[in-house]
Amino acid sequence: MSVKLNERAYAHARELIAAGRTVHDDRDDWSEHRPTAADENAFIERHGFSEYRKWYLGLDVEHDEDTKARYKFPYGDFTDVHRCGVMSAESRAGQYKYTEIELAAAHLHGMLEQPVQAHRGQSEQ
Template sequence: MTTYRVNKAGAAKARELIDAGKYDDSTEWSDAAPSADDENHYIDKHGYDGYGEWHLALDTEANDETKDRYGFPFGDFRKVNRAALIHAKQRAAQNDHDAVAKEADTLLERLDAHREK
């Protein structure tokens, strides 16, 4: 089983984007999720560190310079997607990645608080 830990850089980016109002609360994640080609283009332009900032978790056993290193994406490389946070929270909870589920829940609460303003 994969061992994930919270990606602090990803969580910080998500908080920054949410606070700046850069989130999508209406598009389903299946429609907003980047394609493999989109991911590859993003990696070519921003490297794996930039790519990793769009994920809530790190696989502690995967190689640094691979997509497998990162799990639980939360956006489309432009905005945080609310449905992605919900999906991440549910999937993390189902697979006993409690810290990741908690982080997704915290970000979801933050996004919802911004929506209510």
């Protein structure tokens, strides 16, 4: 499996965090907060893969662009960035030695730990 960082999703996550669109949940909440397969299918039906891919930090380049199998390491619920999702992505990427994704998730995690006001100030500059 050849998985690389999805730069578009990473940029999208940073923008959402800067805008304050975050959920500061606990690490173990991701199993309850992550989108279900039905949620994913409904989102794809409404918005297409071009929007769906923005919510996954990893791209498995061995799969076609318009398949769910291509997208790995979700970080949100198609509305907000979830702290638990970012932490899960960071941990799993580290386990699988996807350093680029692990570092991106660690950066997002750090952004989430800063006060929201700091992000808004940075995005307005």
